[in-house]
Amino acid sequence: MKSSSANYVRIFDTSLRDGEQAPGASMTSAEKLEVARALTRLGVDVIEAGFPAASPDDLAAVQAIAAEIGQTSIEGRPQAQPPIICGLARCTKNDIDAAWQGVKGAKHPRIHTFLATSDLHLKHKLRMSREEMTARAVEMVAYARSLCKDVEFSPEDAGRSDPEFLHKVLAAVIKAGATTLNIPDTVGYTMPDEFGALIEGIIKHTPGAKDVIISVHCHDDLGLAVANSLAGLRAGARQAEVTVNGIGERAGNASLEEVVMAIRTRGAKIGLQTGVDATQLCRISKLVSRSTSYPVPPNKAIVGANAFAHESGIHQDGMIKNAETYEIMKPQDVGATHTMLVLGKHSGRAAFSKRLTELGYPLEGDALLKAFNEFKKLADRKKSVLDADLIALASDERTTVPELWALDSLQVMCGTTGMPTASVRLRDPDGKIRSAAALGTGPVDAAYKAINGIVQLPVELLEFGISAVTEGVDALAEATVRVRHEEQRSSHGHGADSDIVVAAAKAYIASLNHVLSRQSSGRVQHSQSAPTEVPR
Template sequence: HIQYQFKKTREEVLAIATEAVKHAAKYTSNVEFSPMDATRSDWNYVAQMVEAVIKAGATTVNIPDTVGYAIPSEFYEFIKFLFNTVPNIDKAIISVHCHNDLGLATANALAAIEAGARQVECTVNGIGERAGNTAMEELVMALKTRGEKFQVYTDINSKQIMSTSKLLTHITGVSVQPNKAIVGANAFAHESGIHQDGVLKNAMTYEIMKPEDVGITRSTLVLGKHSGRHAVIARLNSLGYNLTDEELERFFKLFKVLADKKKQIFDEDLEVLVGEAVYKMKGRYKVTNVQISTGMYSPPMTLVTVKDRYNDGAETFDVAHGNGGVDAGINAVKKITGTKAKIESFNLVAITGGSDALCEVTVTVVEEVNGRQLKVFGNGVNIDISVAGILSFVDALNKLEYIKQRNHIGEKIEAKL
């Protein structure tokens, strides 16, 4: 990096680093410095850099494995080397930032903690650039499950892990693989007969941690159209959701619509409805009606009605054909809005089992505006797969409109509330 990317000498980079830290320290008492690609660099030079930036005022020094190259034993030795070599290292918190290119991010972070690091930069679900970063949930539960090994403490409430994981999935549209440690759908599933037998007799035989420890609750309470408001709120609270009165009003509107169509409503349904009620942005467009006509021998046709919040809430409907109800509906939305946006990816997942399951569709949408490519994701939830697909596309259009308005890209239109 020094030679090819920055075209500087080691001395020049050292001077730039210390000056940057000194400048930052003028504005805050908490300055973090991170030497890029530290694990592939000369250890002695990294030690020299760490000593210099701490002296300049850095209160946290983060050692990154920028391209996920390190292995645990090597990373342990590297961190130990810094502790044994840098004379003023006790004046700063040593942090690590591990990437998962070799699938070793969490293992490397744990090795660093063993070596003396006291901060780890991690992400929920391990989400991040390329193969991702150290997964927060894996790190927290490793420290909790193997506390006697590490003798360190974190005050993260592990019972919020599952709801946080699902919230991030809903917001980003990035799904969690079923066999993902801690938060995957199969993380606490036991298929083998001998394993099932052991768990039934004593869960500790094959479960090194309890599902409840990460916020997975087991309930026999069945919710439906006749469930009282109090029972539903109690279930939301047990899942870790404490909604405001305004949020509850939006939630119960969605709950009533779903309950009229679906016999039983499960925890997974509730969590998706919370995402829709609390975190879905109020955008320019709102779908108010969808009618689909299709069959084995007739061309699919969809009618869509859209309300435009930037045009005094005027409703416009149009009809279009396509390769299926979703495609026809999206073509109708394009005719109504005039958008040139294109769908890059389309993914759907059934939230629960059964043919009446709530379906969540996530789309990635791109649009070229003034020579700049904008990319967003949208998601839509409905019992009808086609409707969910159309809603996801409109959700993406709303995000595109927001980005264009915020960054003054293209024609500016004042919102009429």
């Protein structure tokens, strides 16, 4: 799996485990499998597929990923071998057994177990002595090694642990069979110079450390996750634990795309390399954003909408003369593009399909026909349809959730006088048209009440967001909605339309379909998110 080069850095992606732990970012098994496929094409070395002991659904998702992704190479993957498939486990036999059940179907399985080493965690969380902690870690690493030859151990809160004690624990787990030592800055507390010194000290003072892989796992509470990860790698670590778009607990994790492109762009300074195909970074960023309903900020490094945008006249002048004046990497290097193929109402289906394929969103059959019809409607309302509009239209047709209920028509009345009213017609799962009308505090609220009157599925609205895909009054709008039904975990939906109320209605219907799809598969999980007001 690992390159023979001493300067090769393994990319360990934990989007499906730590990333999914971000509030409201949970994914279905189908969504996790789709992301795992994309991560494999991207060329990551390790996929942490989940926390199998957390729930039966998480175990099933890890098993599915191990069986498909962990067995054979996907076409286009940079490495010859399939990625390592990893499952997380606390230092207990039950967790380790569950992790092994999840990953054992992979060609290269790994069990990742962890236990805190900081005095703060030992005293207040674990209520264990240092001696008890060390004994537990050694026992469980040895047990994991009896099941799996690849075992990773993480001393949680290593950044705030006593270095001398940390060295003793790490030496002990190496003897017990650990093959990778992951050093987490669990709460994002350290500075880059501190974290680099921590890694350097571990390599220097831990017996056996030079015979295993040292890994870094940094959180972004102070905005230093990428800087700390790079400091650790430059100090001798050779695995970086990252997530797509930097999603994860609290402020998130080190961003995969930022770590990879920093190593690539500053290669002469850093002197390291990865096996990632950077041209797919923008594509997988959009996929993870859609799967989790976590939008990518426009100013996000590498993959944000503005990462290669220039508005200042001075900047534009420099770019015209030489792109290197204001761009330190080419947009094509990360799968972005400056090219705008302008499509209009006279464009045919062939040109539409070709451009979608070039953008990385190929559609076929009914999905292509439906997206093309929506494109024609949009083109009638806009002078030009931009790439971002096309991506939004294509994304609507690439959902992994079955379209049980579908919007047939929507009409709203609102203004400064009278009550906002919405009339809705939906196509039910049997293809029949059902209608309802309702009053609300605003057009979206009225539309949602009318939809509720038809579908009859009581849900609690947790989040609602809407944004313009492109500039101008005729911009395509994207809506995202997150709901919860009874004791289920939250479900999300997405919708796009030039009418913001229609986009909001599509997103709400998609979220209801998500709930119904989960019910039909028998999966019920909890969400702790707080409710929000119905949008007006």
